[in-house]
Amino acid sequence: MELEELKVYNLAMEMGEKVWAIVDGWNYFQKDTVGKQLVRATDSIASNLSEGYGRYHYREKKNFGYYSRGSLYETKTWIVKASNRKLIAGSDFQSISSDLSTISKMLNGYIRSIGKSSQSDFPDV
Numbered sequence: 001m002e003l004e005e006l007k008v009y010n011l012a013m014e015m016g017e018k019v020w021a022i023v024d025g026w027n028y029f030q031k032d033t034v035g036k037q038l039v040r041a042t043d044s045i046a047s048n049l050s051e052g053y054g055r056y057h058y059r060e061k062k063n064f065g066y067y068s069r070g071s072l073y074e075t076k077t078w079i080v081k082a083s084n085r086k087l088i089a090g091s092d093f094q095s096i097s098s099d100l101s102t103i104s105k106m107l108n109g110y111i112r113s114i115g116k117s118s119q120s121d122f123p124d125v
Helices: 007-023 028-053 058-084 090-113
Strands: none
Touching: 007 028, 007 058, 007 090, 028 058, 028 090, 058 090
16 A cells, blocks of 8 residues: 555645635734644644655654654644634634544554554554
8 A cells, every 4th residue: 555545645735725724814023933833733633654664673663653653633722822812713623633533543543553464454544
């Protein structure tokens, strides 16, 4: 299975683009404080998945899965801060929060699958 076939990776990539589009409309101060942190954390979900996917040993793959999950939780924090500071619309907050919840479940399944069997046996990740 190729990296691009992983649903969790594709959802994380889409999330990065969604967050980028929102932050891109903010003023300089908002981008420089909350925006950069939010974009970096969100992009790190997919980038850690891809870095781990390229590793040879399953323990390294799993560790990068954990890093990805850490970035997901950091993203949740920045999304809440953006919402509290009235930087994102309520509908965007709800949509992103829902997507993060979905990615979280899929990411946990992916992490559990590493080292157990061929990842093609896990089509939902």
